[in-house]
Amino acid sequence: MALDPGTLSQLLDAIRRFVDERLIPAEAEVAETDAIPAAIVAEMRELGLFGLTAPEEYGGLGLVMEEEVLAIFELGRAAPAFRSMFATNVSIGMQGIAIDGTAEQKAKYLPGLASGEIIGSFALTEPDVGSDAGSVKTTARRDGDVYVLNGTKRFITNAPHAGLFTVMARTDPAQKGAAGVSAFAVERGTPGLTTGKPEKKMGQQGAHVCDVIFDDCRVPASALIGGVEGQGFKTAMKVLDKGRLHIAAACVGLAERILDDMLAYAVGRRQFGRPLADFQLLQAMFADSKADAYAARCMVLDAARKRDAGQDVSVEASCAKMFASEAVGRIADRNVQVHGGNGYIREYRAEQLYRDARLFRIYEGTTQIQQIIIAKALTAEARGRAGL
Ligand SMILES: Cc1cc2nc3c(=O)[nH]c(=O)nc-3n(C[C@H](O)[C@H](O)[C@H](O)COP(=O)(O)OP(=O)(O)OC[C@H]3O[C@@H](n4cnc5c(N)ncnc54)[C@H](O)[C@@H]3O)c2cc1C
Numbered sequence: 167m168a169l170d171p172g173t174l175s176q177l178l179d180a181i182r183r184f185v186d187e188r189l190i191p192a193e194a195e196v197a198e199t200d201a202i203p204a205a206i207v208a209e210m211r212e213l214g215l216f217g218l219t220a221p222e223e224y225g226g227l228g229l230v231m232e233e234e235v236l237a238i239f240e241l242g243r244a245a246p247a248f249r250s251m252f253a254t255n256v257s258i259g260m261q262g263i264a265i266d267g268t269a270e271q272k273a274k275y276l277p278g279l280a281s282g283e284i285i286g287s288f289a290l291t292e293p294d295v296g297s298d299a300g301s302v303k304t305t306a307r308r309d310g311d312v313y314v315l316n317g318t319k320r321f322i323t324n325a326p327h328a329g330l331f332t333v334m335a336r337t338d339p340a341q342k343g344a345a346g347v348s349a350f351a352v353e354r355g356t357p358g359l360t361t362g363k364p365e366k367k368m369g370q371q372g373a374h375v376c377d378v379i380f381d382d383c384r385v386p387a388s389a390l391i392g393g394v395e396g397q398g399f400k401t402a403m404k405v406l407d408k409g410r411l412h413i414a415a416a417c418v419g420l421a422e423r424i425l426d427d428m429l430a431y432a433v434g435r436r437q438f439g440r441p442l443a444d445f446q447l448l449q450a451m452f453a454d455s456k457a458d459a460y461a462a463r464c465m466v467l468d469a470a471r472k473r474d475a476g477q478d479v480s481v482e483a484s485c486a487k488m489f490a491s492e493a494v495g496r497i498a499d500r501n502v503q504v505h506g507g508n509g510y511i512r513e514y515r516a517e518q519l520y521r522d523a524r525l526f527r528i529y530e531g532t533t534q535i536q537q538i539i540i541a542k543a544l545t546a547e548a549r550g551r552a553g554l
Contacts, residue, residue: 168228174236177227181240184213189244196372197518202251210282215241215252217280220260224276231408231470235415239463242419245515246522247372249416254324255279257412258530259286261405262332262349266392271351275330287328288409289319289378290402297535299334300344300399304380306335311387313337313350315358315380321529325361326374329354333380334402337395344399349391358383369521406530407480410487411473413530414466417490417523421459421497424519428455428501431508431516442504451500458493465489481543488536491526498523 169177188206196202210216219234220226229237234256241249254260260279263271263286278284295301304317315335325331331352338346352359362377391401429452432443442448469482498520502509509516527533 168222168230168233174233178236178240180213181215181237184209185240185244189248193245193515193518196245196247198371200371200374202248202372206248207251207282210248210252216255216282218252218256220255220264220276220280221272224272224280226276226280231411231473232467235411235418235466235470238412238415239419239422239466242416243423245370245372245518246416246420246525247370250323250370250373252282253412253416254288254328255282255284255286258288258405258409259324259328259330259332261408262288262391262401263351265404265408266349266397266401267351268388268391268393270388271391275351279330284329285324285327286330286332287322287324287378288402288405289322289325289331289333291320291322293318293320297532299402300347301342302334302336302347302399304333304335305339306337306348306350306385308337308387309384312384313387313390315350315352315383315385317380319378319380321365321375322378323373323375323529325376325378326364328361331359331378332391332405333378334398335380337398341396345396347398347402348395349398349401350385350389351391352380352383352385352389356383356385368524369518370525403480407483408473409530410483410536411466411470411479413526414462414469414483414486414490417487417494417526418459418463418466420519420523420526421455421462421490421494424494424497424501424516424523425452425455425459427515427519428452428497428504432504448504451504455497455500458497462486462490462493481540484531484536484539487530488533488540491523492533494523495527 214227217226218229218237222228263275279286290299292303306313306315333350333352334347336346337348358381360379364374364376433441435442465486469479469486473479501516502520505516508514
């Protein structure tokens with residue numbers, strides 16, 4: 167662990183208070199205005215949220231995976247748009263450089279990412295390249311001391327605010343698959359890089375995504391992450407293994423919060439002269455939701471501990487992401503049901519959290535892609551055992 171038990175518990179207490187006193191009360195305003203108040207972003211910086219996982223030598227807290235998921239369990243209890251604000255820095259927007267960057271790249275970017283002065287985005291998806299992420303079409307052609315980038319990245323979280331993009335682009339057009347892809351650290355302001363209009367989304371108002379367009383965008387050769395071509399897809403997969411555990415932890419936090427909301431409503435509202443909580447058909451929903459949330463929490467913690475112990479957890483990360491994102495979807499749906507008509511009305515958080523939770527099953531690999539990853543590993547092992 168990076169922190170001693172006392173410091174970790176203080177950090178988790180401070181985050182819990184911040185979530186309860188500042189984030190949850192601001193949810194309605196954020197949903198309405200589609201923006202997180204600047205004062206809250208400043209408090210996130212003060213709390214060190216942008217640098218939770220950045221190495222200490224670069225100004226971060228250097229949390230290991232278990233500590234990170236414990237922090238995200240707490241932060242995940244607020245509407246997910248809040249987490250999105252700093253989480254690309256903690257997770258996919260920073261980890262490419264933190265894991266595979268050169269010493270110069272780390273020194274140049276990690277302090278700004280850790281403090282939140284720079285917002286980082288992770289740009290893998292393209293208009294025609296989603297689940298089949300190894301087929302990246304954006305090109306990076308070497309021209310002397312620079313690479314020239316051309317292509318469009320789609321649905322890039324925090325792109326409207328980002329100062330730095332981790333961009334996966336094809337450096338070897340002869341290699342059609344993942345082996346021809348490299349990763350680049352590209353700064354906003356580089357001529358030829360523009361961002362599109364923020365998309366109007368189903369939920370998570372306050373978190374913003376848009377296209378990132380490269381039109382003969384010339385970046386110095388030193389922007390190649392790790393300094394070696396052809397490693398970009400591997401970098402992206404390392405980032406996503408960690409990112410999936412982070413997302414799964416966010417799902418656990420939200421699942422536990424929604425269950426609390428469900429119970430609070432059910433003990434308060436009366437029908438047939440009794441609280442809703444007395445009706446056994448609803449009690450089954452509470453029990454199923456508790457079991458879902460508890461199972462998801464256990465999976466995330468187990469996978470995080472295994473990762474910290476140096477094990478390859480790509481299967482466990484996929485299991486955790488798949489299960490936790492599906493579980494929070496089920497719980498959010500039950501919560502709407504327990505709220506009855508009020509569950510469909512915007513004034514109550516139930517309908518917002520139902521829409522917010524839907525994204526977790528889609529990004530950082532859909533449920534189907536997690537199933538494919540898990541099944542591929544299992545069948546390879548079975549073939550190995552059978553000597554086939
Ligand atoms: C709000 C939001 C934020 C996002 N943030 C980012 C970001 O920061 N960076 C980034 O790079 N991307 C981001 N994404 C993109 C996201 O990761 C992709 O949308 C996701 O990976 C799915 O890709 P796709 O949309 O192209 O769907 P497709 O790949 O077209 O898939 C469509 C459907 O087909 C299924 N499918 C596809 N292939 C198979 C198969 N072989 N077998 C079975 N089923 C299959 C999928 O599961 C899905 O149900 C974001 C997306 C959204 C909506």
